[in-house]
Amino acid sequence: MSSGKLNEQAKGVYIIAATPFTDEGAVDLQSVDTLTDFYLGCGVHGFTLLGMMGEAHKLTADESISVVNRVIGRAQGRQVIVGVSHAGLENVRRLSHEAMMAGAAGVMVAPPPGLKGDEGLYNYYAQVFAALGPHIPVVYQDYPQTTGVYLPVNVFERLVDDFPQLVMLKHEDAPGLAKLTKVREGEKKPGRRRVSILVGNGGLYYPQEMRRGADGAMTGFAWPEMLVQVYELFAKGKPEEAEDLFDIFLPLVRHEVQPAIGLALRKEVLFRRGAIKSPKQRAPGSSLTATDKTELDGMIARLERRLAATGRLAKAAE
Amino acid sequence: MSSGKLNEQAKGVYIIAATPFTDEGAVDLQSVDTLTDFYLGCGVHGFTLLGMMGEAHKLTADESISVVNRVIGRAQGRQVIVGVSHAGLENVRRLSHEAMMAGAAGVMVAPPPGLKGDEGLYNYYAQVFAALGPHIPVVYQDYPQTTGVYLPVNVFERLVDDFPQLVMLKHEDAPGLAKLTKVREGEKKPGRRRVSILVGNGGLYYPQEMRRGADGAMTGFAWPEMLVQVYELFAKGKPEEAEDLFDIFLPLVRHEVQPAIGLALRKEVLFRRGAIKSPKQRAPGSSLTATDKTELDGMIARLERRLAATGRLAKAAE
């Protein structure tokens, strides 16, 4: 099933999918199905697989491609972006071709740690684009908190000018609001393409980013329907309503961005919501204490009360 | 004016004070006065000076002590804790004695980068306690995101058991909720002292931390009256009300925790609220763009609307 290739017009919510495992630690392909259905039910516009939050680094090559195939087969034509970051360029190339053959819409590449200087960064991506060829759409994942590689706006602009296959910025620098604005302002220069910008960082600054020109979100918050509705309210020109809705979920957005424990919280919520059969992470992974779970109970109860009070989204939070 | 020494019973809000500068970059002692008055007007229970957010590393030794003296002289008997972290132990000792001579209630010490292993960490603090002697109360600042030094609970417990002058944990590990719970559970062991725990991280998880046994906050949020009222509501046994109030401010709490730009936002709010004469940071520092300021306008307008809707705190946010 073809969903077309990713391009600069991409917008909406590309959910970063968790990877479900059985309690014994095997990839749970049935839960991949139910999770995909769950995301579709939340109205997501696309998927991002094998990102940093997807425990991709704990999968074998075979497992990775089987997850990609499974989601693409069930995604009802939604675009699927596949993370292909790797220490070796040959592996980036190979993974990208495998993903595109499986029907992916594009690939996402973060810079490897250790790149030096603006030229070092530009040259790395130039190598990547040369290796992939002109026909594979690429997302630049800008996540320096993990990679240690800072992306200056002028380097990003040079890459956009020189490589038409670079169609999206996954924006999650911190602080990054000023960078987002600078990219959008730079695009007003005659001849420069406007690329798609989807935002990450768990969605912590989602309304601010939308107001500054983001096209949507690419993150893994466990109530994706909020991400979708906020996007849609912005699309309808209702930013204040969008932010009102977002703020109701903000305590949980913030709770999920905790390093290390965040994924455990997300999987626990997905489990409680029936999307996956087990909240298990592959070892070594984090897990929740009884106190953590009681705390989560309380936070969800607060969320539900507030949603009920506004009359919005009450069912979705069940 | 004596405020007594810091001890394990410390609780409430110890505000991390910004250091005000003139537009030319000089320490602005008149603004130190007005800022101190502002904090007192917000109801803070104590002060923490020369912390990481106080631009202490950009002050000369003389400037540092003049700020300490100025605040202590105006603090109406509230306790003042002074940050004395330094690469050299002799300087930790010297700064501590200067601070205590000036009337400080205690000192705060973060571990220097590069300590290795549990023993390396224990031994460093053992050296600090030996250098300071038994009469200077010490706060352990647990902020591994900046220091790179992780504090295991069992090392903290050994320090508490061995050094009675260790009276407080400044808790800002991330994720840190489980650690806080573990410290509190460990204190149930017969013979172990219960220490004071004040929380940092910009207050991002303040209600969760209070529910887990924190005694208050030590952070620099620009609406300290919220920190105080949340504390008081918890003290009155009203955690849900406390969290309701907190959640109204959460969008701004989150906005201020942005790395690098956070301090610029805080100083801008303190400036707007009349607490300081200039939002200027000492170079090299961050500053706000016109877009950043318009965004802040909007966020404050949203805050005020929501406070007005609840009828709470409306005046304090002016």
Place this chain on the structure above:
Amino acid sequence: MSSGKLNEQAKGVYIIAATPFTDEGAVDLQSVDTLTDFYLGCGVHGFTLLGMMGEAHKLTADESISVVNRVIGRAQGRQVIVGVSHAGLENVRRLSHEAMMAGAAGVMVAPPPGLKGDEGLYNYYAQVFAALGPHIPVVYQDYPQTTGVYLPVNVFERLVDDFPQLVMLKHEDAPGLAKLTKVREGEKKPGRRRVSILVGNGGLYYPQEMRRGADGAMTGFAWPEMLVQVYELFAKGKPEEAEDLFDIFLPLVRHEVQPAIGLALRKEVLFRRGAIKSPKQRAPGSSLTATDKTELDGMIARLERRLAATGRLAKAAE
């Protein structure tokens, strides 16, 4: 061909093998053969494959196992240790079993970045040993410069006491001489096993480490015959002669330990010495400028003059 399993008696030089590629970047299995023969000709006592210097992170899973098989098939019964460090425990388990099935003598595991505290480190290895079972000999690779994880001696000792399958320490902390001595002194405690210690860090402190109780070297210096002869001179009780020989090569040992460029230098020497058909690294990799090569010419000429002057090893350096 069985070479037996690795145990605490292992000694000598376990060369860290480079991975040869064709100029086009494919794994060059014929050069794997000639390189293996070259190492055997230098008298190495064993091999270590897929270490950090072996560009293992740029190989596919299939390529990795094909290199392991090829070397084991040609190693004339010398023991082969295979690096199996991986972010996911399941992959550590899987790679270990594949390696042992292929005839490896043992596996080498470095801690993943991000482990916290002594307990976090102990628990990680406890999980590894549980996953591998009691029958796979394990080498602890202690290389904190890359992993960021410091190994305290008492944690290593607890692991040795609790897990008989931990048989070797790959020692390359920096500074690490005192640690080596401390491990050896700790082993005098009744009941503690004496493990094998092979040293890395490019061999930069090899004689000092041998004098302190190391059992040999595990590194990739491009004149392995020096590593072997130094080992043998120590074995014969001639430390001063050993160090005299080492010092002749020290300028090149030091030259090869340069970060980033070191591997390019090693592969260039192996290429010049006829051990591999191309000095090519897989992208992204470092390469030598014309100036670098001229400089290397000069350094090798100096080495040969000095070897000729002593009458030693003259042929081996050809």
Place this chain on the structure above:
Amino acid sequence: MSSGKLNEQAKGVYIIAATPFTDEGAVDLQSVDTLTDFYLGCGVHGFTLLGMMGEAHKLTADESISVVNRVIGRAQGRQVIVGVSHAGLENVRRLSHEAMMAGAAGVMVAPPPGLKGDEGLYNYYAQVFAALGPHIPVVYQDYPQTTGVYLPVNVFERLVDDFPQLVMLKHEDAPGLAKLTKVREGEKKPGRRRVSILVGNGGLYYPQEMRRGADGAMTGFAWPEMLVQVYELFAKGKPEEAEDLFDIFLPLVRHEVQPAIGLALRKEVLFRRGAIKSPKQRAPGSSLTATDKTELDGMIARLERRLAATGRLAKAAE
């Protein structure tokens, strides 16, 4: 006593001076005198004070300036460079003015951690030069292993082109040989100034760097007479003799570059050579075990035997 200001013609050995303390940890000004005399006796061409190896970060402001004054007063007209790196620009300015008032020839500035991108780096130094004004000669300390800030050659060239007061590169990137060559090649461009380059990294690659165009060394090796003689042999056009001499000392050069323990070794040698009254470092500092000292005995004995065999420098090593 005026030694003139530092300029692009600076060459030779600018020794990085240790800071001597008494066994009780006080600055030992008498040892500052004897150490200065010792360095002068070794023939050094200049001094660098308050560098990273000088425990500058453990001194108070008053102690720092007293050491600077003491050395300048006794340096017999040799140029003195003072390290003034500081988190706050105002402190960089203040320290620089104090140093120049005391008679320093110039100041050395390393970038603060956290600068982002080529522009961030350029802008920081532009701020520094603006703050210092055109009359204070500046050395760029390029030591990314500690600062985390990489200096691209083109950024350095822009700084050289735009700020005439930038007269020297303290070269200690790793690997850095190719960078040194690139700077020298770039200087052939019409209109670009040739700056002085002195090399650090403990001198580990000193002959290679001299062959590539360095003007001398700025490091703290405990046998400075070797650094001086190697410089002079290069100046006389005898690079092979220079490197022969260097290689005799290389085992100890390498021994001293060990992180953490290196300074303890240096101070021990300076103490043994009578240059300072105590090898004490200020806490927290490293110290030598009995094994470390015995090892050092052996290494010095080897050095002396080899020097005796060549008839060179025998007295200097006493």
